[in-house]
Amino acid sequence: MDVELIKGIASVSGTVSRFRDGRKLVARTYKRTGKTCFYVVDPHHRRTKPTNSELRARSTFGAIASEVARRMKNGDSRPRSEIWKEVAKELRAE
Numbered sequence: 621m622d623v624e625l626i627k628g629i630a631s632v633s634g635t636v637s638r639f640r641d642g643r644k645l646v647a648r649t650y651k652r653t654g655k656t657c658f659y660v661v662d663p664h665h666r667r668t669k670p671t672n673s674e675l676r677a678r679s680t681f682g683a684i685a686s687e688v689a690r691r692m693k694n695g696d697s698r699p700r701s702e703i704w705k706e707v708a709k710e711l712r713a714e
Contacts, residue, residue: 623656632656684708 625632631649638644642663649656670678687707688700696703 623658625656680708680711684711 632647633649634647636645636647636658644661645658646661647656647658684704684707688703691703691707692700
């Protein structure tokens with residue numbers, strides 16, 4: 621659906637609203653034409669089960685993220701990326 625935005629808003633891009641059934645309302649403003657369109661996107665459902673390596677990667681990511689959050693909460697003021705690299709290196713060493 622094409623829409624015309626109110627004066628003062630040049631463009632809109634991204635998720636505008638999420639529905640309980642997983643669908644979401646997305647807005648896009650196209651650079652070439654300058655038109656803004658809104659459309660509903662249905663949720664994507666995976667067809668295959670995650671592989672063992674994907675499950676390991678998810679688990680590792682979660683462990684690192686938890687440790688980084690804990691360190692930041694306890695006062696580590698370094699950039700998150702620096703802490704992340706340190707924690708990942710420590711995790712690989714174990």
